[in-house]
Amino acid sequence: MSQVEEIDEHGYANSQALFGGSIMSPVRDPYGVYARLRTERPVVAMKGWMDPSHMITRYDDVVAGLKDAETFSARGNARGIGLVIGRTILEMEGAEHVRHRRIVTPAFSPRTLRSSVETQIHEITHELIDRFVHEGRADLVPQFTFTFPLRVLARIMGLPISDFEEFHHWALDLISVAQDPGKGFEAAQKIVDYLRPILEERRNDSRDDLLSVLVHAEVDGDRLTEEEVLGFLRLLLPAGAETTYRLTGSILYALLTHPEQRAELEADPALIDDVIEETLRWESPVQIVSREATRDVELHGTVIPAGELAVFAIGSANRDERRFPNPDRFDFRRENKSDHVAFGFGEHFCLGSHLARMEAKIAVATLLDRLPNLRLDPASTCGVVGVAFRSPDELPVLFG
Ligand code: HEM
Numbered sequence: 001m002s003q004v005e006e007i008d009e010h011g012y013a014n015s016q017a018l019f020g021g022s023i024m025s026p027v028r029d030p031y032g033v034y035a036r037l038r039t040e041r042p043v044v045a046m047k048g049w050m051d052p053s054h055m056i057t058r059y060d061d062v063v064a065g066l067k068d069a070e071t072f073s074a075r076g077n078a079r080g081i082g083l084v085i086g087r088t089i090l091e092m093e094g095a096e097h098v099r100h101r102r103i104v105t106p107a108f109s110p111r112t113l114r115s116s117v118e119t120q121i122h123e124i125t126h127e128l129i130d131r132f133v134h135e136g137r138a139d140l141v142p143q144f145t146f147t148f149p150l151r152v153l154a155r156i157m158g159l160p161i162s163d164f165e166e167f168h169h170w171a172l173d174l175i176s177v178a179q180d181p182g183k184g185f186e187a188a189q190k191i192v193d194y195l196r197p198i199l200e201e202r203r204n205d206s207r208d209d210l211l212s213v214l215v216h217a218e219v220d221g222d223r224l225t226e227e228e229v230l231g232f233l234r235l236l237l238p239a240g241a242e243t244t245y246r247l248t249g250s251i252l253y254a255l256l257t258h259p260e261q262r263a264e265l266e267a268d269p270a271l272i273d274d275v276i277e278e279t280l281r282w283e284s285p286v287q288i289v290s291r292e293a294t295r296d297v298e299l300h301g302t303v304i305p306a307g308e309l310a311v312f313a314i315g316s317a318n319r320d321e322r323r324f325p326n327p328d329r330f331d332f333r334r335e336n337k338s339d340h341v342a343f344g345f346g347e348h349f350c351l352g353s354h355l356a357r358m359e360a361k362i363a364v365a366t367l368l369d370r371l372p373n374l375r376l377d378p379a380s381t382c383g384v385v386g387v388a389f390r391s392p393d394e395l396p397v398l399f400g
Contacts, residue, residue, distance in 0.1 A: 007041070015048030019387050023049040024179060026385035026393055030287075031328060034316035043302040046311070050079065050290065053309035054302065059320035059341070061299060062312045065291065066345040069093065072291035074348055076309050079290070085174070085188060085234040086227075090348065097347060103217045103224055104232060107156075107210050110354045116208070120155045121359055124148060125366045133370060137377065140395040141249055144367070149244035149359055153236060156355075158209025159198070167194070171237045191237070192230050199229060236352075244356045246285035246391030247276075248363050250384055253392045254279050254330050255364070256376045261332055269365060271332065276360050278332040281324065281340035283384050285391060287315030289344055314341045315390065371399035 007013045021027050037044055037057045044055050056062055065072050077091040089100045106112060128148060132138040150171055154164055170187040177184025199215055206212040214229045224232070255262040255275065265271045289312050293304045304310055318340045319327040331337075343350035350356070368374060376382070377396040385393050 007044075012045045012047045012052065013041075015046045017048075018046075021387065023388045025387060027387050028383055028385055030315070030387055031319055034313060034319060035321075038316060038320060038322075041302075043299045043304065045302065050309050050311065053290070053311045054293075054304040055288075055311045055313055056299070057313045057316040057320075059317040059323040062314060062317040062341060063345050065310060065312055066289070066341070066348075069347055071294055071297055072310050072312075073294050074291060076290040076292035079292075079309065085238070086231045088231045088235040089351075090235060090239075099219060099222060100224070100228070100232075101351070102219045103222075104214070104351065106217075107213050108351050108355055110358075113355055113358055117152065117156055117355075118358065118362075121152055121362045122366070124151045124155070125363050126370075129366065129370050136400045137396070137398050140252060140367070140397055141245075141392060142394075144363070145245045145249045145252070145391075145395070147245075148248065148363060149356075150237075150241040152355075152359055153240045156210050157233065157236075158202070158207055158211050163194075167191075170194075171241060174234070175238050175242045188234060191234060195230060195233060196226075199226065239350075240352050240355070242389065243285045244352075244359050246389060247279065247356060248360050249391040249395060250283040250285065251275060251279045251360055251364050252367070252395055253382070253384055254282065255368075256374070256395075256397070258330055261330070265332075266368065272361050272365055273357075274332040274337070275364075276357055277340065278330060278334060278337045280342035281318045281334075281337050282330045283390050284315045284318050284340065284342040285389060286342065286344075287386070287388055287390055288313050289348075314344065317341050371397070374399045 016022060018033055019025075019027055019030050034057055037055070042056065042058045042061060044057070046053050046055050056065055074093055074097070075091050078087070082088065082091050089097055089104070092100060125148065128144050132143055138144070147168065150168055151164065154161065154167060159167060170190050173180070173183045173187035174191065195211075199211060202209075202212045203215050206216060214224060214232065217224065255265065261275075265275055291310045291312065293306055293308050293310050295306045297304045318324070321327050323339065324334070324336065343353045375398055377398050380394070380396040382392050382394045382396065384390055
């Protein structure tokens with residue numbers, strides 16, 4: 001019998017009791033729960049979020065499950081974010097998924113990014129820092145990390161910068177759909193109404209931006225329909241903005257709370273890539289991905305029934321002591337840190353991983369360079385929080 005106390009007589013764990021809050025609550029440390037689950041119930045039936053579901057917490061099982069698209073189908077994503085953003089590559093399978101990925105992948109390749117957006121990312125970073133650099137203090141979450149990736153996305157898409165505030169507002173409502181579904185649906189519609197005429201313009205007058213690429217892209221004579229383009233753009237907002245801001249915040253938090261490792265980085269700035277990979281492992285911005293079981297699957301003596309959601313806890317996998325010794329320690333010198341699954345695994349591996357890494361690298365390097373003696377405000381009690389997504393809720397800092 002399991003030692004996990006929150007399991008009821010039917011074998012279900014109550015997720016709220018287990019994690020001490022809902023999927024979106026600012027839980028400080030879910031990792032103790034994950035460690036217990038990995039040891040005592042590596043596959044646990046859960047009620048409370050995305051009912052009913054089975055959560056899988058060990059690294060090897062997460063990798064094997066995400067690799068096995070026949071048994072664990074991505075159509076499970078249709079029951080979450082797909083309800084609001086519509087049908088997108090996130091929930092597609094097989095040939096349809098391959099066709100869509102081939103159309104959109106070139107726009108996010110390292111080569112395209114280097115030639116088209118690297119300079120703009122530098123510009124946006126400096127513009128944001130210019131606003132507070134003379135004040136000696138800032139809260140880097142609202143003043144920097146939160147708005148930065150969406151500004152980059154707006155530039156990549158080719159949206160007029162004058163519309164940014166309104167666009168940001170809708171994107172935030174879309175992202176907060178779990179707390180306020182009405183607002184989320186309304187925002188999704190407003191984004192479509194806003195983008196439709198711009199897409200029409202790009203169809204007639206192509207420019208050097210993602211909207212033009214998407215309306216004209218062809219693979220084997222095949223083009224995306226307007227609905228497909230709009231769905232993809234709606235996916236990019238949460239996929240690209242909600243995640244990268246969290247990574248940037250967690251890297252800064254890791255460095256500000258590990259002064260020895262920060263000193264090593266400052267002595268050798270090329271180590272930034274290692275810092276980014278270790279942060280992705282240590283505080284994965286996206287903690288879970290979902291799939292639907294296509295047949296009854298037995299794993300560690302527990303049956304996941306066909307049709308039920310399998311929740312792959314990538315945040316737990318990245319702290320699995322079977323894979324990463326002393327997993328709770330942030331250590332960018334760790335050898336196998338890049339084995340993390342923070343960008344998922346298999347066919348749906350994150351399309352924006354190169355962009356996310358590029359943004360985080362430029363942002364962190366520029367902040368450390370321009371804000372001398374950067375330190376957390378000693379009065380602050382901030383930390384990394386969250387269950388489904390994780391990042392610092394605030395980063396009050398002093399500098400100069
Ligand atoms: C640190 C930042 C990011 C993290 C941690 C992250 C994480 C993930 C994860 C875990 C998945 C897999 C979902 C699944 O298997 O169901 C995914 C997929 C995806 N991500 Fe990211 N992501 C990040 C940044 C971005 C950015 C910047 C973009 C684009 C602008 C992006 C676009 C996408 C897209 C389009 C998919 C769907 C791919 C597919 O279904 O084939 N992501 N991401």
